[in-house]
Amino acid sequence: MHRTAFLLALAFLASGIASSAEKLSVVRVNVTTQSWDFHRPWGKRQPLTRRAIGAVLPGNRVLVTADLVANLTYLELENPEGGRKVPASLVAADYEANLALLQTEADSDLLTGAPALQITESGIGDQLSVWQLENNGRLLVTKGPMTTAEISAYPVDGGFLIYRATMQIQGRDSSFTLPVVNNGKLTGILMSYDAQSTNANIIPAPVIQHFLKDVAGGHYAGFPRIGYAFSPTRDPSLRRYAKIPDAVTGGVYITEVLKDSPAAKAGLQKGDVLIRVDDFAVDQDGNFDDAAYGKIPVAHLFNVHHFVGDKVNLQILRAGERKSLDATLEHRAPESYVSDPYIIDRRPRFVIVGGLILQELSRQYLKDFGPDWLRRAPERLIYWDRFQSDLFADGPRKLVFLSRVMPTSATVGYEELNHLLVTKINGVALQSLDDVPKALEKPVDGFHKIEFEEDPKTIYLDAAETQKTERQVQMQYRLPALKFLE
Template identity: 30%
Template sequence: MRLRLAHCFAVFLLPGIASGLGREVGKKAAGDWERSLVSVEINRKQYDYFQPWAKRVQTVTKAGLLIGPREILTTADGLDDRTLVRVQKGGRGQWSSAEVKWADYPANIAVVTSADEKFWAGLKPAGLADPVRKDEEIQIIRWRAGNLEVRKAEFSRFTVSHPNMSDAVHVQLELSSEIDGVGWSEVAIAGSKVVGLVFSQSGNQLQVLPSPFVRSILEARKKGHYKGLGYFDFTWQPAENPETLDYLKLEGEKRGVVVIDAPKKSGVEPVVRPRDVLLQVDGFDIDTQGDYLDPDYGHLLLENISTRNKWAGDPVRLKIWRDGRAQDVVYRLPKAEDAARLVPEAPFDQEPEYLIAGGLVFQPLTKNYLRSWGQDWERRAPFRLAYFRNQDPAPERPAIVILSQVLPDIFNLGYQESRQLVLEKVNGQKVNYLSDLQQALQKPANGFHTLELMKGDTLQRIVLDAATLEAATKRVLDRYGIGEEHVIISSAK
């Protein structure tokens, strides 16, 4: 089953550290962590997807962990659209200029460095735990108001999901803690080792990137093997109803899951097909719920195998049941960053796209736009838009353009309450991208622009006067203080 569900502190990492940390963080241990934990300050451009022309400046202070010579580990959250990066040690004092050495947004991992020689003096790398044990006493540690704050955390479970920045699916550690205001790469420790980086918080529940997952990427990158995270692009459903497996003539005990959809690629025979029963992935048996027994984490969803020391382009051995017999096939992991989605992630380090025509504001439908409804956006965003997040692109609908809002003007009188509507055609031309809309607006029919909206919406058609459109657009831009009538990225289509 393809999962689409639908912050920062830095750390130095080097193996073989004996810091003398016990179950509790004593004075000596705290002194060791003071030499490993730093602060990372990021100044960045912040965009408002409800007002995509608005550009603000945001300052984010994250945690960082020393991981080697001149390398600080942190999460990638907040690093996109950055304008200035600085680092600080000891929780107070002078800031040093820094730069991002490497960032992987889908994995939510980044490495920061600094050319300031004085900054590195006295710092000491910390070690990453591998594996993470469920029975260890875990603590969250961070700089706060110039002092090292340590809070207890309790293990909840290992789960498989994806962070906010990607559809890539991987193992995560869930912790429970009374600490507040975290989710910016604060370090979770057990004894003298780091067990993960906190990247999200909801109430007392913390989502953590486990150290073995982080370490596997760092080591693969160091060896030149890392090609980005991969994913399974087929969709499956549990096979808990035994009649389903009987219908597919599976012999022996009930096991595996049933593939219900696999993308079709021109000229390429798919390795996995609908109605295949997936029995094993890389030697791991799959049960009827879609879980496998991981030697480090226990029972996990099979999607985790796509990022378990595997990278985009790597082969994965599958055992499937097809046409009444078991077969072994080799599946190559597509790159998660290149995943085709009807509602995609907006490109990183790029301002939002929009087009304004007579006060009508058009935007591509992206997950960044839907996230404007907050952390619980999958439930709070308008259903008619959020519905598309789980849909695959098709030749007839590779992407979606929406009428996001109307800036009131005499020109658009009667339409000023219209918002969040899917645009289908303009002047008879199908619109999938803003560039399509831009071209269609050059071809009015009988002096009017006719905009057709998706069937099912309350408003089905908008008619605009072509002769006065340009003047109305200029008037709206001047009145609302908007500099450009459109931002369209040529590579977006």
Template identity: 30%
Template structure:
């Protein structure tokens, strides 16, 4: 499906999804959408779970170590960024691992205000807290204060490798809000990289299983031969039950990452490439017939490869794994995309690549980074929205949550420009000289700001002669009106929005009070959006 049509359709239906579903169903709706975007496949409602008897390879300890998570969540309202939405309740599944910790999905505990965990067959609930959340890989670790919770539980054992195609696995969880643990068997039908719906943009390895993985199953363990091989996290139905699990390499990466007490996330190579299948391209680049690889076409200025590779380079191998002309390598006996190597590395590690450049082969070491990148438009969680209000006009930095608030179907030029910026900010170089794109997101109606609706969702480029590169620039510019007026210029138009500076100053407090806004602005310090 074309990106713009898909995102357009999604954003039109998003408000209804927010109103009609609780936390777990909401992430399921997003999961179905991401599967649709990545596969181009139509999707329908998932059927209910068909419980099956416990597998002979699973002990009673496994059932006791699988826990139900009760959540009270409260997401921020990015259309009214000074307030939060109404609290909602949901539930998911988790399981006890070494170190008296509980592993679950990040989407189960995102925006949580209160968490409780409950063992199978035990009515008592115990207060839990989020220790780490990896929103890019949809995994989280919980702590439980009361040591009595862990009495009678045993940490699960993790497998060393992923199961093979056709292997039968067992999913354990508390689907659809049930109070008793349920077991469902299925067969591993596919192993591939795919989109993770929680962040909406990240890709990692997934296990596709022909078993029902429903809301409530999220965060539950997937077992093979008595050991955990995955964590249930997404579902899709196409005729038969299809569910998705986060496999061992992703789980191991997350657990290894947090060993130092901080979650750094995944390193980003940051490059686009073409497969080296076209004979004319191969000939024009002078690549010897004995070599294969992919052609670098673009480098992300925030990526690890940016200082080391060039557009036109042919990437031949990565960490001694030869890259095929289709971009695959063989890893653990399976053909996977060469980027899977980075999935097995941590931020701060290095990779070695062989590159064909200028008729010769170079060997380069690339340190792996995960630089803070304001132009990656992930779904945001557990982050207080930024905003600034002047004369009842509300400004905010462009992000994915702002895009979700647009209800026009992206039918106006300003709306379409925001969508374009979100997609091509780096590809077309718009990121240069910007830390954020500042947007006029709404108007709190008042006589001081009448007839300004045509500027809604406009990208602010200058205020009072000051170039606007971030929210802090906006505050600086607002402090210095020119000849008694605030002149706000937007991309794509010559005529500025003009406000009477004295009238704005005289009415600022009354407007804030009228609309229940506690503060005129909330702006993050650099680094506030880094991984927790």
């Protein structure tokens, strides 16, 4: 409360200056988000409000990280000087590339006069500036050199290009997302900062341009993925084993091709040696020579140089023989994984039957165990998530599991059961949670037979009693619903 009063007082002071001073290309972004509680899938957690700085782009649009607006409930933009706020909405968000585009209501003039930022790529050694705002609306600029361009992990999954810079960013209000500028042009959005090493990880211009171009196309398709894993071929024994001729200096050994991926559809196989992607030679470590960033992984070609629907040519060696494969790039939707890598802006699906809570495994469920989820979540669930492409290549489509039991008179003796993989209900093999209501329609001899992968293997519920106690469970535990399957 103290802080608000202070800001209001400042706003009065600033109003006189702002009219004469040049308008800034940034805006404060106030975001309230509320995520679903995957461990109590019928409810949302408490709302969380964060403040950030957005970069103003042409067309009165504002760029921030997608992390900021995940599970959005309310969004507004605020004058840099503070004070005036207008509601805003989300144009598009890509949680994989961690970028989101915002816009004000059509009739708002909040951004009028704010010069739109142009976008520019940067090179190693360039002096980058991070823009923050003081409470009075003045720009606080922190400079530091760009040290690295590399492929690195993004919050949800996978890797994209990042810029890394060394700079000493100060703590300020509204710093969740910050624009990074090079010579007056936007070159990135700050994604994470480590105060100890003073390393700033920045979502770079090429990823931003890809995102904006995709949005401008009308139908947002996302960043494509090729769908293979590889091993370097520096080991001379492996090169000999893979029959790579001496004339070929580069190439990577394909160790896995994901089912139904663009790589699989193109005919790429485990054991192939990938030596060229389009016009770029693939070296022994899986890098190509990028004109701007030097040696970086070829994944950057598929993910960022190309768009969904593009064709790429793969030159390979199979048992020493050269072959040419054409792949059509696709985006892989999180829902298409056995265990969704992220579930954002979507409700978790669940079915409660006789007090047994059935859910589908997702990494989101695991991450709800907290920052140290890799230690705290059940080991088997982590294992299934991690090795899903290997373990569940032949199904099921989703892993239905009993997360825990809400004790009722019908579940006496079952209270302790948790995190068990449900394989069948009433003899029906489950491909996903969608199969559960159908399976429950056909009890066997008046009982629901529920089968698990692990002990106790089989339990039974009285079908009539389960139906009768449904309302009791709902009242007793004040549940808004007993299932959500959309």
